[in-house]
Amino acid sequence: MIPELGHFALIVALLLALTQAILPLYGAQRGNLTLMSVARPAAQGQFVFVAIAFGCLAYSFLTNDFSVENVARNSFSQLPEIYRFTATWGSHEGSMLLWALILGFWTTAVSVFSRHLPDDMVARVIGIMGLISSGFLAFLLTTSNPFLRLLPAAADGRDMNPLLQDPGMVIHPPMLYMGYVGFSVAFAFAIAALLSGRLDAAWARWSRPWTTVAWAFLTFGIGLGSWWAYNELGWGGWWFWDPTENASFMPWLAGTALIHSLAVTEKRGAFKAWTVLLALTAFSLSLLGTFLVRSGVLSSVHAFATDPARGAFILGFLVVVIGGSLALFAWRAPKMLTGGRFTWFSREALLLSNNVVLLAALGTVLLGTLYPLLLDALGMGKISVGAPYFNAVFVPVIAPALFLMGIGPLARWKEASLPDMVARLKWALAISVATGLLLPLTLKGFNPWATLGFTLSVWIALTVLIGFRERLKHGGRLNSLPRGFWGMQLAHLGMAWGVAGITLVANYQQEHDVRMNVGDHTQLAGYTFTFQGTTERPGPNYRAARGTVEVSQNGKKLFVLHPEKRIYNASGMPMTEAAINYNFFRDIYVALGEPLDDQATTWVVRIFHKPFINWLWIGALFMAIGGFLAASDRRYRIAVKALVPGNTAVQGA
Amino acid sequence: MKRWLPLVVFAVLVGFFAKGLFLNPREVPSPFIGKPAPAFSLPVVGNPGAAFSPADMKGKVWLLNVWAPWCVSCRQEHGVLMELSRNQPVPIVGLNWKDKEREAEQLLAQHGSPYLAVPDDLTGKVGIDYGVTGTPETYVIDKAGIIRMKQVGPISPEVWKEKFEPKLKELGA
Numbered sequence: 001m002i003p004e005l006g007h008f009a010l011i012v013a014l015l016l017a018l019t020q021a022i023l024p025l026y027g028a029q030r031g032n033l034t035l036m037s038v039a040r041p042a043a044q045g046q047f048v049f050v051a052i053a054f055g056c057l058a059y060s061f062l063t064n065d066f067s068v069e070n071v072a073r074n075s076f077s078q079l080p081e082i083y084r085f086t087a088t089w090g091s092h093e094g095s096m097l098l099w100a101l102i103l104g105f106w107t108t109a110v111s112v113f114s115r116h117l118p119d120d121m122v123a124r125v126i127g128i129m130g131l132i133s134s135g136f137l138a139f140l141l142t143t144s145n146p147f148l149r150l151l152p153a154a155a156d157g158r159d160m161n162p163l164l165q166d167p168g169m170v171i172h173p174p175m176l177y178m179g180y181v182g183f184s185v186a187f188a189f190a191i192a193a194l195l196s197g198r199l200d201a202a203w204a205r206w207s208r209p210w211t212t213v214a215w216a217f218l219t220f221g222i223g224l225g226s227w228w229a230y231n232e233l234g235w236g237g238w239w240f241w242d243p244t245e246n247a248s249f250m251p252w253l254a255g256t257a258l259i260h261s262l263a264v265t266e267k268r269g270a271f272k273a274w275t276v277l278l279a280l281t282a283f284s285l286s287l288l289g290t291f292l293v294r295s296g297v298l299s300s301v302h303a304f305a306t307d308p309a310r311g312a313f314i315l316g317f318l319v320v321v322i323g324g325s326l327a328l329f330a331w332r333a334p335k336m337l338t339g340g341r342f343t344w345f346s347r348e349a350l351l352l353s354n355n356v357v358l359l360a361a362l363g364t365v366l367l368g369t370l371y372p373l374l375l376d377a378l379g380m381g382k383i384s385v386g387a388p389y390f391n392a393v394f395v396p397v398i399a400p401a402l403f404l405m406g407i408g409p410l411a412r413w414k415e416a417s418l419p420d421m422v423a424r425l426k427w428a429l430a431i432s433v434a435t436g437l438l439l440p441l442t443l444k445g446f447n448p449w450a451t452l453g454f455t456l457s458v459w460i461a462l463t464v465l466i467g468f469r470e471r472l473k474h475g476g477r478l479n480s481l482p483r484g485f486w487g488m489q490l491a492h493l494g495m496a497w498g499v500a501g502i503t504l505v506a507n508y509q510q511e512h513d514v515r516m517n518v519g520d521h522t523q524l525a526g527y528t529f530t531f532q533g534t535t536e537r538p539g540p541n542y543r544a545a546r547g548t549v550e551v552s553q554n555g556k557k558l559f560v561l562h563p564e565k566r567i568y569n570a571s572g573m574p575m576t577e578a579a580i581n582y583n584f585f586r587d588i589y590v591a592l593g594e595p596l597d598d599q600a601t602t603w604v605v606r607i608f609h610k611p612f613i614n615w616l617w618i619g620a621l622f623m624a625i626g627g628f629l630a631a632s633d634r635r636y637r638i639a640v641k642a643l644v645p646g647n648t649a650v651q652g653a
Numbered sequence: 654m655k656r657w658l659p660l661v662v663f664a665v666l667v668g669f670f671a672k673g674l675f676l677n678p679r680e681v682p683s684p685f686i687g688k689p690a691p692a693f694s695l696p697v698v699g700n701p702g703a704a705f706s707p708a709d710m711k712g713k714v715w716l717l718n719v720w721a722p723w724c725v726s727c728r729q730e731h732g733v734l735m736e737l738s739r740n741q742p743v744p745i746v747g748l749n750w751k752d753k754e755r756e757a758e759q760l761l762a763q764h765g766s767p768y769l770a771v772p773d774d775l776t777g778k779v780g781i782d783y784g785v786t787g788t789p790e791t792y793v794i795d796k797a798g799i800i801r802m803k804q805v806g807p808i809s810p811e812v813w814k815e816k817f818e819p820k821l822k823e824l825g826a
Contacts, residue, residue, distance in 0.1 A: 240725065277659060284663075291670065311674045319667055326660040333656035370669070377672040386723075513763045572810035574732045594735050594765045604764045 003068050006056025007147040013049035013100075014137040016042050020107075020130030024123035028195070036123035040111040043126050046133060047104030054101045057146050058088045067153030070094065070146045076159035076570045078541035086170050087160045092294060092310075093146035095173060099290075100136045102174070102181045103129065110185060110210075117206060124192035125185070132184055135317045143310045159541065159570030168228030176221030176248055180286040182214020183255060187283035190276045191325055194332045204266035204275065209631040211262060211279070212487075215255045216627025222248050223620030231578060236511065236589050236608040238616065241390040246369045247289030253362040254282040257355045259627075260408075264351050268413060271352065272336045273329075278355075280329060284322040285362075291318055292369070345418050347411040350404055357401040364393045395449070402456040402499065405492055406463035410470070428466060432459035443508060453503025460496035464489050487630025491623045498619025504612040512607045515596060525609035527588065528552045534565075534592070534600055542566040544577070545600060547592050551581065563605075565592045586611045685800045690717070690792065691782040695772035698749050699758045705746065705772040707798060714826035716745045717792040718768070719780060722756035724788040730807035731764060737813065738767035743826045746770050750788055751777045793817070795824045 020042035027035025057070070061084050066072040074091040075084055089098040107129045114122045140146070163169075189207040193199045225248065230238040239245065258278040265275040291314045342348035368385045406428070411421065436455030440447045467489055471481055512524045516531035523529070532548040544564040551558050561579035568575065578591040586609060593604030685691075694706040707717075718734065720727040738745060747768035749757045757771060774780055783792065786805065793802040802820050804812065 273656075280659075315667065315670055315674065318670075322663055323660065323667070326663055330656045330660050370666075373673045374669055377669045513760075515763060574736070593763070594732060596765050598739070 002056050002059050003065070003147040003149065006053040006060075007145065009049045009052040009056065010097075010137060010141060010145075010147070013046050013053065013104075014134060014141060016046040016049060017130050017133035017137055020046055021127050021134055022130075023127075024130070025127035028120040028123040028127065031120070033119060036119050039123045039126035039130075043104075043107040043111045043130065046130070047101075047108040050097075050101050050104045050137075053147075054088070054097055057094060057097060058085060060147075061085065061088045064157070065153075066155070066157055067149055067151065068146075069148045069150040072150050072154035072157050074160050075157040076541055077156050078569065079157075079160060079165075080540050082170065083160055083165050086164070089173055090160050090164050090169075091146070093140070093144045095177075096136065096140050096144050096294075097146055098173065099177055099181060100133065100140060102177045103133050103136065103184060106181055106185055107133065110188075120196060121192055121198075121206075124195055125188040128188035128191045129184060132188075132321065135321065139310075139313050139317065143313050157570065159568060162542070162566070162568045162571065162573050162575045163232060166228055166232045168224055168231060172221060172224040172228055175217055175224055179214050179216075179218025179221050179255075180248070180251060180289070182210065182217055183251060183279075183283040183286050185210040185214065186258065186279040187325070190279035191328065194276065194325075194328050197332070197335055199272050199276065199336050201266050201269050204262050205636065207279065208259070208262045208266060209633075209636045211255065211282075212259055212627050212631040215252070215259055216624045216631065218248070218252050218255060219620055219627060220624040222252060223617050223624070226620075227617050230613075231580065233576075236509075236578075236591070236606070236610065238505075238613065241368070241387045243369050244293050246365050247293050250362055250365055250369075251282050251285040251289065253358050253365070254278060254285050257358040257362075258282050260351050261355055264348050268342070268348055270342065270348055273333050274352075274355070276336070277329060280322070280325045284318075284325070287314075287318055287321060291315060342413070343415045345411070345421075346416050347408060347413045350408040350411050354401050354404045354408060357397065357404065361394060361398045361401065364397055365390065368393070395452075399452060399456060402460060402495070405495065406459045409467050409488060409492070410463060424466065424470075425463065428459060428462035432456075432462060440507075447507055450503055450507045453499055453507070457496045457500040457503060460492055460499070464493050464496065482633055482635065484630045484633035484635070487626045487628070487633070489626070490629060491626025494619045494622025494624075494626060496619070497622060498616050501612045501615025501617075501619060505610050505616065508611050509613075510609040513593070514605055514607065515602060516605045517602045522605075522607070524607050525586075526553060527558075527609070529590070529605075529607055531603070531605060534595075534603065537564070539566065541570065542568045542575070545592065545595070547579075547590075547603065547605070549579070549590050549605065551588060561588070561590045563590045563592045565595075582614060584614060587613050685784055685792075686803060688800060690794045690798050690800050691779070693772070693779045693782065695774055695779060698771040698773045699761065699766075700770075703770075705770045707794065710744070710746070710794065711798060712796050714743060714793070714795055714821060714824045715769075716743060717748055717783075717794060718745050719748045719750050719783070719785050719788055719790045719792075721750045721788045722752055722754065722760050726807045727789045730789050730809075731767070733808050733810060733813070734767035735765055736810075737808075743821060744769040746772065748779065748783075749773050750780050750785065751775065793820055793824070 020039060023035045023042070024039035027033070027038070060068045060071050061075050062081065064071070064075065064077050064084070066075075070091055070093050071087075074094070075087045079087065087094070089095045107126060110125060110129065111122075114125070186207050189203065189210070193203045225245065226238045229240065230236070258275070258281075261271050261275040261278050264271050291311070294310055294314060368389050371385050407421065407425070410424065432455045435458045436451040436453075437446075439454050440450040443450070468478075471485065472478065510525050512522060514522045516522065518531060518533040520531050521528055528551070530550040530552070532550060534545040534547045537544045537546040544566040547563045547565075549561045549563065551561060559581055561581060563579040564577035566575045566577055567573070576591050576593075578589055580590075581588040589608040589610055591606040593606055596602040596604065690707045692707060694704050697703040697705050720730070734745060737743075745768050747766070747770075749771050752773065752775060757773070761768070761771065772779070777785075789807050791804040791808060792800050793804075795801050801824060802816070804816060808817070
């Protein structure tokens, strides 16, 4: 009964989404206020019904209703309750439903926080989001219905993919989707502006906080995903350049370019066409990522079960949404006047260069991700593009953006003076280059990659400090600096922090794969590891061999780690559960490989010493916090009111 | 006309995607099924001087697993193969494909080897003869030396149960 209710709620949601799309868009074109006023209630109603559908599916999972096919495929009676809940979005169908739910959430947020916007703008933005919702809900109902029954019911489920049974996975997809889907707001604003022809600073100001919040969620989500891969895959890596990861990284790069370009459009009225194109690109790449992962066009380590009908539907949807928006862009582009003159050396020019570099980096990732598909489609053979390509190409391309990050915030709008800039930054530059050259010498000898990483990291950190100092010198007080400034500085500092972490762990990690018998010792990075054997330990839905590894330093016992090798009951899948001792300066990571004898007394033990790896995630966290902080700047709340003529204070109150 | 450029780029991509939908990166219908396994003779990793040739396996049903030390999904598959090599009577031969960094011997020494023998296909030529498209791939070869099945991508316990077990039973392994 409950699954049928969910199914029904989904149908109602689709009808409401169609209403939300068609009536307000038509009304906005005709100037019909009555039709436009349908937007808000339809959007909110749609969200409520998608939420009901989601609740019904979650209920089916929590109550182990194995007569629902999706539950039978993706859950298991012995699965702990929290994972039974997260299994709701662990499957293809469920994750699409989560996507629709989050889209509904964002639309509702727009409908609530848009009291100060002109009615036709609101109607168009919500209408466009309704169109996107309609597409996703129709996709769910026609090709990916999560509520299909399985008759007769299965006796038990086939279990959730063990890889996904991890605390990081509990919140990673919702955070990631908040980011992906959040770019739909910027997209909808851009389309609305193209439709109305009102591409001005006000449009940029309205889009900015939404874009920044979505970007912050995406940053957080990607960070969590990387942390999950590090903990769960058991190989000690934190980024694999897998198509699924690239699918989230490409919108992030476009989004990063977009938030910077929006700043120029808002403050100076320049780059309008460019900013609009980026807004379209960021969300298009989110959709493209969905297509690539769901359609089976690319093979990926974490691909969902694939089905050509789904691929064809999403491709059709992409053509309508992306093709339609780019056609609209091409048609309207001549109307976009470029405003605000600037010289070759100014904040505008620097931000534009940063944008170009970010997009070039995006291009390398896109090319690497699609290359196997392109060759295959041209009948030129099947290949796979791996991490060596991405590391070799991406790092040099992104490096200039990191350098520009230091200068951009300090340069004046319109026209900056190069000699003045040199005078302000010469010490920062000298210190960062010196650190980059000397620090590797004290570690393991000269290493150009380490030099590049350290130089850029110190450079960004120092320029952030200079930014604060200059603001304070000109009569500011720390607590009177606007949140937008704080947010930017924190995010940039997070980037410096993350780059430092990446540089250290990529160049100085030590690993040791060793065959160990009970009582064996081994040394790594000054620590002594003693293997004390394994014990059988049953888990809720798996059997585990739990190893005990004692770690000591200079004869002093420090701590004991318990890596596990698990065999999941329902699927028979083996899983490695690494044991990690975290601290601010290094991680010690121990994973069990394979038992080498039948009594399981000799094992392959994999030991990593990962210096400063946590800095990477601390950096991502700072970037995300910076984003949230910047989006909460009070000027977005105040200025919007003042900008819209004829808007009464009563409405805003 | 540069304003049309994004649309044109997108249209080209859509063309590729549409084509891509009808290609499966995982499942390549192998023209070798039902044909004799191409002959080769390669040195064996970890056993200097020895050579392996498919002719050595005449009279047995066996698996030729194409893997590489640099391949991440092979590592995922390794655990499954280890499990199989302990419990299953079918011999697995691991073709070490394009191991330019020469890591296979060390890896197998450390993690254990599920393989009866590891022929060393450094140049990838044998891989070409077999139509290898990527790693891991596994060929099922019967007693007469005929290729009977090809699995593209890692063998999971599920794949083993659904695809390999019935096939091996049919071939009388």
